Amino acid sequence: xxxxxxxxxxxxxxxxxxxxxxxxxxxxxxxxxxxxxxxxxxxxxxxxxxxxxxxxxxxxxxxxxxxxxxxxxxxxxxxxxxxxxxxxxxxxxxxxxxxxxxxxxxxxxxxxxxxxxxxxxxxxxxxxxxxxxxxxxxxxxxxxxxxxxxxxxxxxxxxxxxxxxxxxxxxxxxxxxxxxxxxxxxxxxxxxxxxxxxxxxxx
Numbered sequence: 001x002x003x004x005x006x007x008x009x010x011x012x013x014x015x016x017x018x019x020x021x022x023x024x025x026x027x028x029x030x031x032x033x034x035x036x037x038x039x040x041x042x043x044x045x046x047x048x049x050x051x052x053x054x055x056x057x058x059x060x061x062x063x064x065x066x067x068x069x070x071x072x073x074x075x076x077x078x079x080x081x082x083x084x085x086x087x088x089x090x091x092x093x094x095x096x097x098x099x100x101x102x103x104x105x106x107x108x109x110x111x112x113x114x115x116x117x118x119x120x121x122x123x124x125x126x127x128x129x130x131x132x133x134x135x136x137x138x139x140x141x142x143x144x145x146x147x148x149x150x151x152x153x154x155x156x157x158x159x160x161x162x163x164x165x166x167x168x169x170x171x172x173x174x175x176x177x178x179x180x181x182x183x184x185x186x187x188x189x190x191x192x193x194x195x196x197x198x199x200x201x202x203x
Contacts, residue, residue: 008078016086017074020055021067024114027055028063037111042102050098056112062164066114073118077125085183093120093179100175108169116172119144120180127184131191148173 008014027035037053038046057063074081097116101108122144129137148170156168 007075008081012083013078013081014074016081016083016090017070017078020090020114021070023055024057024063024067024070027052028057028060031056037098037101039102039106039109050102051094053112054094054097054114054117057114058112058164058166062113062166065164066118069118070114073121073125077121077128080125080128085187089121089124089180089183090117092183093117093124093176096120096179096182097172097176100178101169101171104175105169105171108171111169111172113164113169113172116169116176119148119173119177120183122180123177124180124184127181127188131184131188144177148177 035049035052035056037049042049057066094117097120101111123141126137126140126144129140131137151168151170151173156170161168
């Protein structure tokens with residue numbers, strides 16, 4: 001049976017996902033074109049668009065899909081969240097998604113949405129599962145890599161594109177995932193380099 005107390009509801013686990021959802025809701029109702037990622041305007045120095053665009057959405061379906069994913073990822077991996085690592089994963093994934101699109105997807109002139117960042121959180125959470133010896137982490141890791149690879153080869157689902165009334169920016173998924181994977185791998189390297197070697201003889 002589902003238990004509320006099984007959810008990661010501690011302050012450091014739930015605060016930032018909640019804030020992200022609130023910002024996305026507020027941005028939808030008070031949306032301005034001044035905050036969309038627009039390639040030409042971004043190139044001309046309006047760099048804030050690279051950050052604010054992640055909180056904006058094309059329609060209510062797009063909004064609901066993304067805030068539902070924020071909630072589900074929190075329910076799945078919120079046990080690993082801290083104020084520090086949530087901010088780090090979000091920031092790195094957003095930067096990778098923004099500049100990955102800017103430098104390597106010149107056909108994308110405009111972009112909004114949280115999906116690049118969400119893919120970063122998904123793979124980061126899978127890596128944390130693996131780090132804690134949870135075998136489901138391997139399935140999640142293969143799942144997100146397989147999804148993104150399929151999108152790169154075949155393209156996005158036309159049904160999703162119709163649902164959100166926009167072309168799905170699959171390259172944002174790729175770059176966001178790479179950003180989240182980088183943070184996850186760095187945490188493993190840090191752990192390995194700071195853990196004492198118990199096999200060394202005592203002095």
